[in-house]
Amino acid sequence: MLNRRTLFAATGTMLAAAAVGRPHIARAAAPFAQPALPYAEGALAPTISARTVALHFHKHHKGYFDKLNGLVPGTPYADLSLEEVIVRAKDQSEAAIFNNAGQAWNHNFYWAQFAGGPTPPAKALLEAAERDFGGIEPLKARMVEIGDGVFGTGWVWLVEDDGKLHVIGLADAGNPIAEGVTPVVGIDVWEHAYYLDWENRRAAHIKALLDERVNWAAAGERLGA
Numbered sequence: 001m002l003n004r005r006t007l008f009a010a011t012g013t014m015l016a017a018a019a020v021g022r023p024h025i026a027r028a029a030a031p032f033a034q035p036a037l038p039y040a041e042g043a044l045a046p047t048i049s050a051r052t053v054a055l056h057f058h059k060h061h062k063g064y065f066d067k068l069n070g071l072v073p074g075t076p077y078a079d080l081s082l083e084e085v086i087v088r089a090k091d092q093s094e095a096a097i098f099n100n101a102g103q104a105w106n107h108n109f110y111w112a113q114f115a116g117g118p119t120p121p122a123k124a125l126l127e128a129a130e131r132d133f134g135g136i137e138p139l140k141a142r143m144v145e146i147g148d149g150v151f152g153t154g155w156v157w158l159v160e161d162d163g164k165l166h167v168i169g170l171a172d173a174g175n176p177i178a179e180g181v182t183p184v185v186g187i188d189v190w191e192h193a194y195y196l197d198w199e200n201r202r203a204a205h206i207k208a209l210l211d212e213r214v215n216w217a218a219a220g221e222r223l224g225a
């Protein structure tokens with residue numbers, strides 16, 4: 001198993017690690033294709049510079065797809081969807097396949113959540129944030145706190161589990177599909193995501209993305225999925 005995985009439950013009970021229903025299982029198989037960036041490389045500046053987007057998308061994100069596509073031919077993974085690869089690789093403790101598939105998927109999600117943004121959250125997400133965190137601003141503050149607290153490389157995720165919002169920190173390629181929870185927003189806290197633009201100011205970077213770049217209207221549509 002992934003012994004560096006860390007899990008922080010923000011709202012009390014620990015998230016169940018057991019597999020639950022996993023929506024969005026798209027049929028696709030190897031070779032896995034990196035989706036196109038859904039906007040220009042400069043579209044997220046100055047929160048994320050065009051240079052960081054270019055390096056992150058064309059080197060890091062593409063690299064995970066390239067490595068994954070080098071690992072799966074001739075294995076049972078070759079006929080699975082990317083989501084199915086993640087779940088099976090975790091179950092089978094196939095670290096290299098899990099890490100590259102998880103990161104491929106995580107970055108697909110990461111880029112997509114900024115498309116069409118920034119927008120304010122709609123009523124359902126506002127109400128859920130009020131119920132579980134006391135409001136959208138306390139929810140964002142919790143994401144900054146948990147994201148800043150991830151030791152080394154990883155992600156901070158806003159997820160829904162059993163009808164409740166949670167903020168969790170996951171190390172390395174930690175992935176909400178593998179955790180059996182519904183991803184709502186996911187921020188990459190690997191240094192490659194922010195160091196050129198923000199140097200060591202990880203917390204400020206996370207706050208800026210949440211305030212200035214996330215399409216919260218689209219994020220709210222993932223509730224109840």
Ligand code: MN
Nearest residue numbers: 060188190193
């Ligand atoms: Mn990254």
